[in-house]
Amino acid sequence: MITMENIIREGHPTLREVAKEVSLPLSEEDVQLGKDMLEFLINSQDPVKAEELQLRGGVGLAAPQLDISKRIIAVHVPSDDPEKPEPQLSAVMYNPKIASHSVQDACLGEGEGCLSVDREVPGYVVRHARVTVTYTDATGQQQKIRLKNYQAIVVQHEIDHLNGVMFYDHIDAENPYALKDGVLVLE
Structure with a gap:
């Protein structure tokens, strides 16, 4: 079971590496890693x-973030509707890629956080408002999913980790709350 002790923190060199593609067909080890990552998010x-x-x-x-340089992400975005308790998005994605994205940009009004960053980093993290992501699922099937707003931001944050990019790399150091016209601020 994955705990906070398994998560490496900012400054660790693995967080700045470009992760390696996962070999297909998926190994049992990679499938289990994906399950464990999703279980961590659900437990958290x-x-x-x-x-x-x-x-x-x-x-x-x-x-x-687990010091495993492989292109695997897990996302579990809970429902914000008490009438529908099932998550908005719950998936393990192997070798995810952003196939296309909107011209429109968006950011979270309260900024972003990260399990690998133990401090508050103020500022807007501007990302694409909508993305189409392709990936391989745990059964080895190719998937294509369209995401918008919060779900799109979560997946882009995780794909950044696969490319050695931290969320605060997107924040304008001179003016952390500067926004171009037309950026959607999600509250």
């Missing part, structure tokens, strides 16, 4: 388990 969002296991809440995790 459960108030009882999170406290018991001392987990910080997360919606995404990339293999490089």
Whole structure:
């Protein structure tokens, strides 16, 4: 089971490497890693388990954050509708790629955080408002998914980890809250 102790923190060299493609067909080890990553996210969002296991809440995790330089991400975006408890997005993606994206940009009003960063980093992280992502799922099938707003931001954050990019690399150092016209601020 993955815990916070397994997650490497900023400054670790693996977080700045470009991760290697995962070989297909997927190995049992890579499939299990994906399951464990998703389980961590689900546990981190459960108030009882999170406290018991001392987990910080997360919606995404990339293999490089576990010091494993492979192109694997897990995302688990909970529902914001109490009537529909199933998650908005819950997936393990092997070799994910952004196939296309919107011209429109977006950012989170409260900024972004990261399980590998133990400090607040103020500022807007501007990303594409909509993306189409292709990836291989745990059964080896090719998938294509269109995401927008929060879900799109979460997946872009995780794909950045596969390319050695941290969220704060996107923040304007001179003016962290500067935005170009037309950027959608998601609250």
